[in-house]
Amino acid sequence: MNTYIAYFDETGDDGVTSASSDHFILTSLYMPAESWQQNFNLMRGLRKELRDKYGFHVTEEMHTKHFLTDKNPYRDYNWSKEIKQEILKAFTLTIAAMRKTARAIRAFNPIQSKYSYGFVNQPITNMIEDIMEKNSAESYFIQICDFVSFFVHLYFKNEFRHEELPKRVGNVIDDVFVKRVMATLKNSGKLNLKANESNTYGLVIYPK
Numbered sequence: 001m002n003t004y005i006a007y008f009d010e011t012g013d014d015g016v017t018s019a020s021s022d023h024f025i026l027t028s029l030y031m032p033a034e035s036w037q038q039n040f041n042l043m044r045g046l047r048k049e050l051r052d053k054y055g056f057h058v059t060e061e062m063h064t065k066h067f068l069t070d071k072n073p074y075r076d077y078n079w080s081k082e083i084k085q086e087i088l089k090a091f092t093l094t095i096a097a098m099r100k101t102a103r104a105i106r107a108f109n110p111i112q113s114k115y116s117y118g119f120v121n122q123p124i125t126n127m128i129e130d131i132m133e134k135n136s137a138e139s140y141f142i143q144i145c146d147f148v149s150f151f152v153h154l155y156f157k158n159e160f161r162h163e164e165l166p167k168r169v170g171n172v173i174d175d176v177f178v179k180r181v182m183a184t185l186k187n188s189g190k191l192n193l194k195a196n197e198s199n200t201y202g203l204v205i206y207p208k
Contacts, residue, residue, distance in 0.1 A: 002032055002033075003033040004030050004033065005030065005031055005032075005033055005036055006029065006030040007028065007029045007141040007142050007144075008027070008028045008142075008145060009026075009027055009142045009145035009146045009149055010025060010026045010027070010149055011023075011024075011146075011149040011150050011152075011153040012024040012025060012153065023156060025149045025152050025153045025156070027145040027148045027152065028145065029141055029144055029145050029148075039141070040140065043141070043144075044140070047140070105123065107123055108121055109121060109122050109124055110122075148185065151178060151181045151182060151185075152201075152203065154169065154178045155178050155179070155182050156203070158175045158178060160205070165178070
């Protein structure tokens with residue numbers, strides 16, 4: 001049995017409050033576990049090209065919204081606000097350092113040679129991401145889902161609801177650009193067209 005890894009991200013929310021968005025788009029990406037490192041390297045190379053060749057500056061941030069919340073086992077301790085802030089700070093720094101180290105040793109992991117005083121590089125190739133919920137800035141693959149969800153949302157609003165693009169988006173791109181992105185995703189074989197064969201891009205839309 002093959003093992004697959006799946007990532008999920010969304011645009012909008014699922015409508016549990018009166019202030020919810022009009023639409024909710026959920027995108028998933030999956031791959032065989034043995035392809036993870038290769039795909040990670042491709043994404044890292046793409047980001048480097050965007051930075052060095054086109055001048056894009058990609059930043060990453062730590063997201064800890066679930067720390068000291070109802071999803072954390074330490075929530076019931078009667079800590080003061082100051083102590084909670086110090087714990088959160090320490091937690092953030094520790095996780096950030098671990099993630100930075102884990103990424104670094106995938107490319108450069110010097111091991112002292114048994115036969116000389118030098119070192120040999122033995123990158124870690126069988127370590128993948130954890131399964132915890134995280135901000136999209138912390139995962140290249142969630143960023144892909146985020147990208148697809150965003151453009152599917154724009155396409156849906158424009159083509160199905162006949163609405164104009166949001167003003168801040170429309171100042172940068174137009175509906176032709178959105179259609180080009182969708183066509184590129186389709187033509188590159190990155191969309192699951194079998195999910196809904198009656199739709200050009202395989203989009204599953206509810207209510208029907």
